[in-house]
Amino acid sequence: xxxxxxxxxxxxxxxxxxxxxxxxxxxxxxxxxxxxxxxxxxxxxxxxxxxxxxxxxxxxxxxxxxxxxxxxxxxxxxxxxxxxxxxxxxxxxxxxxxxxxxxxxxxxxxxxxxxxxxxxxxxxxxxxxxxxxxxxxxxxxxxxxxxxxxxxxxxxxxxxxxxxxxxxxxxxxxxxxxxxxxxxxxxxxxxxxxxxxxxxxxxxxxxxxxxxxxxxxxxxxxxxxxxxxxxxxxxxxxxxxxxxxxx
Amino acid sequence: xxxxxxxxxxxxxxxxxxxxxxxxxxxxxxxxxxxxxxxxxxxxxxxxxxxxxxxxxxxxxxxxxxxxxxxxxxxxxxxxxxxxxxxxxxxxxxxxxxxxxxxxxxxxxxxxxxxxxxxxxxxxxxxxxxxxxxxxxxxxxxxxxxxxxxxxxxxxxxxxxxxxxxxxxxxxxxxxxxxxxxxxxxxxxxxxxxxxxxxxxxxxxxxxxxxxxxxxxxxxxxxxxxxxxxxxxxxxxxxxxxxxxxxxxxxxxxxxxxxxxxxxxxxxxxxxxxxxxxxxxxxxxxxxx
Numbered sequence: 001x002x003x004x005x006x007x008x009x010x011x012x013x014x015x016x017x018x019x020x021x022x023x024x025x026x027x028x029x030x031x032x033x034x035x036x037x038x039x040x041x042x043x044x045x046x047x048x049x050x051x052x053x054x055x056x057x058x059x060x061x062x063x064x065x066x067x068x069x070x071x072x073x074x075x076x077x078x079x080x081x082x083x084x085x086x087x088x089x090x091x092x093x094x095x096x097x098x099x100x101x102x103x104x105x106x107x108x109x110x111x112x113x114x115x116x117x118x119x120x121x122x123x124x125x126x127x128x129x130x131x132x133x134x135x136x137x138x139x140x141x142x143x144x145x146x147x148x149x150x151x152x153x154x155x156x157x158x159x160x161x162x163x164x165x166x167x168x169x170x171x172x173x174x175x176x177x178x179x180x181x182x183x184x185x186x187x188x189x190x191x192x193x194x195x196x197x198x199x200x201x202x203x204x205x206x207x208x209x210x211x212x213x214x215x216x217x218x219x220x221x222x223x224x225x226x227x228x229x230x231x232x233x234x235x236x237x238x239x240x241x242x243x244x245x246x247x
Numbered sequence: 248x249x250x251x252x253x254x255x256x257x258x259x260x261x262x263x264x265x266x267x268x269x270x271x272x273x274x275x276x277x278x279x280x281x282x283x284x285x286x287x288x289x290x291x292x293x294x295x296x297x298x299x300x301x302x303x304x305x306x307x308x309x310x311x312x313x314x315x316x317x318x319x320x321x322x323x324x325x326x327x328x329x330x331x332x333x334x335x336x337x338x339x340x341x342x343x344x345x346x347x348x349x350x351x352x353x354x355x356x357x358x359x360x361x362x363x364x365x366x367x368x369x370x371x372x373x374x375x376x377x378x379x380x381x382x383x384x385x386x387x388x389x390x391x392x393x394x395x396x397x398x399x400x401x402x403x404x405x406x407x408x409x410x411x412x413x414x415x416x417x418x419x420x421x422x423x424x425x426x427x428x429x430x431x432x433x434x435x436x437x438x439x440x441x442x443x444x445x446x447x448x449x450x451x452x453x454x455x456x457x458x459x460x461x462x463x464x465x466x467x468x469x470x471x472x473x474x475x476x477x478x479x480x481x482x483x484x485x486x487x488x489x490x491x492x493x494x495x496x497x498x499x500x501x502x503x504x505x506x507x508x509x510x511x512x513x514x515x516x517x518x519x520x521x522x523x524x525x526x527x528x529x530x531x532x533x534x535x536x
Binding site: 048070073075076078081082089090092101102105106107109153 | 449450
């Protein structure tokens with residue numbers, strides 16, 4: 001579902017990502033861990049088509065990111081949804097309006113949009129606030145709106161960039177349950193986080209660890225590496241993980 | 248079709264979500280249109296005034312006192328027949344005296360002259376002057392001077408110069424000035440559209456994030472900017488019309504007698520269209536990645 005081969009990215013002379021290689025199978029739940037500046041966000045932005053892949057190769061949900069054309073990006077973004085730490089929702093619109101946004105741009109009928117929006121809102125427990133403008137919601141509710149919006153378009157992959165970063169521990173663990181539920185329905189999830197509690201509480205997830213733009217480790221080793229910041233794998237070697245999903 | 252109608256609905260929704268911002272943008276555009284329209288109004292009225300007076304030189308002809316009126320009248324007819332003469336008014340000595348009497352209040356008594364009118368026969372010929380071609384008027388002047396019985400022909404050389412210069416004024420000044428004003432409207436319309444978008448840049452970003460196609464992202468901005476541009480320019484020109492009506496009656500009073508006509512409909516329409524189109528372009532460009 002996701003693959004990167006010797007993927008690098010530079011901002012001017014600064015190397016944000018260096019020869020990273022990995023593969024994520026369909027239906028996998030993968031954590032991307034590492035300290036601030038490790039390259040997690042850069043990797044997610046490359047995978048979402050926000051940054052152009054210039055060095056190395058990458059693909060996601062069947063789209064070759066090295067050769068993707070501008071007019072294909074909207075289609076990619078309907079298959080690959082993204083959730084941010086700062087929510088990126090429209091604060092002056094209602095929850096319902098925010099959630100139906102991906103359906104609206106995809107050209108679904110009003111009836112289809114209504115059914116799908118109601119269903120996603122219900123699955124995230126947002127019925128009570130569905131007609132409130134988002135600015136009046138708590139941080140946790142706003143993040144749930146962002147996740148609901150990501151899920152509304154039935155994406156194949158969800159990329160989440162520190163989705164629990166602005167939430168307290170209790171709210172963070174409740175949100176993780178939501179992600180796990182979507183994962184249980186077959187959605188591939190790649191989540192960047194430096195929250196070790198979340199990683200430990202999700203034993204079924206695979207962990208990729210980044211440091212200074214290098215992919216340090218993959219799998220069980222990475223759970224420990226993230227906290228210790230120790231490199232166990234030579235950076236230039238890259239990692240190709242098994243295609244099969246873990247559970 | 249569904250997506251297109253949604254894009255239009257989104258445009259109107261944008262105005263509804265930030266009416267203050269759109270009103271300010273419309274106000275800025277309206278003021279620019281008002282100022283540009285005011286310049287246009289002045290220039291148009293000036294042009295109309297010049298159109299009445301430009302391109303003509305007036306020749307004042309004086310016959311020697313005592314020249315027979317029969318001969319003078321023949322010469323008047325000959326002058327009227329000259330190519331380039333648009334108007335000729337002749338005054339016999341008696342008509343000249345009567346005119347002088349009227350200008351002195353009508354009650355002045357000239358009986359002391361004892362019937363010996365000292366005034367000569369005179370005539371005023373309006374001759375068409377073409378730009379950059381002073382020769383025909385020069386030839387006309389020589390022809391008048393050569394008429395038997397003509398004492399003097401007066402023509403201000405400056406008047407001739409002004410007459411030839413004014414003809415090209417509209418081409419040399421009005422067009423560049425109109426273009427500058429058009430450019431000012433275009434710039435303000437573009438900046439107003441950008442200003443409206445700056446406050447809602449996140450929305451553009453989010454629309455792209457959820458997979459909206461480029462036209463779906465940009466069309467609402469172009470449409471809402473067009474609506475703002477139309478509203479602003481119409482309001483500005485409406486205010487200008489009211490100002491013109493108020494000023495027209497004030498200026499057409501003694502001693503000014505200045506006629507202030509409205510901005511021609513075609514010019515007003517061009518201004519509104521230009522404001523709408525540049526606003527649309529501004530909105531479309533402002534929403535680019």
